[in-house]
Amino acid sequence: MRSRIFRYLASGLAVVGVFGASLPSDSATTSAAAAQRPFIVFDATLYKNKPTFNGFPIRPIKLLYESRLFTRNQPHASLPAQNTVRSVAKELRGGPDWVIIDIERWPLKGDANLVKENVDKLLAILSWIKAEAPDIQVGAYGTVPLPDYWRAIRGPGSKEYHAWQQDNDRLDEMAAQLNALYPTLYTYYPDRQGWVRYAIAQLTEAKRKANGKPVYAFLWPQYHDSNKKLRLQPVEPEYWELQLNTVRQHADGVVIWGGWGEKGPESWNEEAPWWQVTKRFLKQMDSSQPDRPADLTVQ
Secondary structure, three states: OHHHHHHHOOOEEEOOOEEEOOOOOOOHHHHHHHHOOEEEEEEEEOOEOOOOOOOOOOOOEEEEEHHHHOOOOOOOOOOOOHHHHHHHHHHOOOOOOEEEEEOOOOOOOOOHHHHHHHHHHHHHHHHHHHHHOOOOEEEEEOOOOOOOHHHHOOOOOOHHHHHHHHHHHOOHHHHOOOOOEEOEOOEOOOOHHHHHHHHHHHHHHHHHHHOOOOEEEEEOOEEOOOOOOOOOOEOOHHHHHHHHHHHHHHOOEEEEEEOEEOOEEOEOOOOOHHHHHHHHHHHHHHHHOOOOOHHHOOO
């Protein structure tokens, strides 16, 4: 489904709320900095007629989908044109501070040589973007750590978990060039405790690879379209609340994605249960951090 979005979209915006959170690290310096880091809720939904979210503590973010960077029918393994990437990057100047590239066509696990080639291609794109817009904070959707439900939930004592970590270690060169990590925690199954184990494992591994940088997790208030029985059905309100609270406890923020249906962008529903839960979450978090930075409110 995301490939259809890439063909359809030119870009995406995100909306956020702000709270307090901490991020453990190996050094006292990074631990202290993380403890003072505000928790950020990014709204990257694609709904039509979405409200402005005035009155909520928000910060914009921009997603760069493949459609912005690659030409139609471009060979799958080839890089986008450097001048195209640089032109898009120039448009980022003076815009949102946070930008996420979403390139999913190049596998980052499997054959070591292929992984290295694909990492090098992503690094080239990142370098072109940073050269044209050096002040932005760049991330990459779902790259470090690798999204891997079954190996992640095995636990640190298992050989599967260790192999997953080794695969993530091959992405260190890329992680070093990102300003934040954006692991994906989408809902594949109705097993809530399984999801919690998966989420905590992904976020723990993200912190290990982040080296003190922020970790912002992607959530989607619908079941992933790979689940043929539940695909695109709304995540139950209590389950969604569990996901928000889990991410709040274990990460620096959350990017809420969604709003894309079988026929494209869906219409915004102010009464949607996931939004009611999110508003309560925002209100609770906002009241828990009275000293949040003033610049996090959109005028």
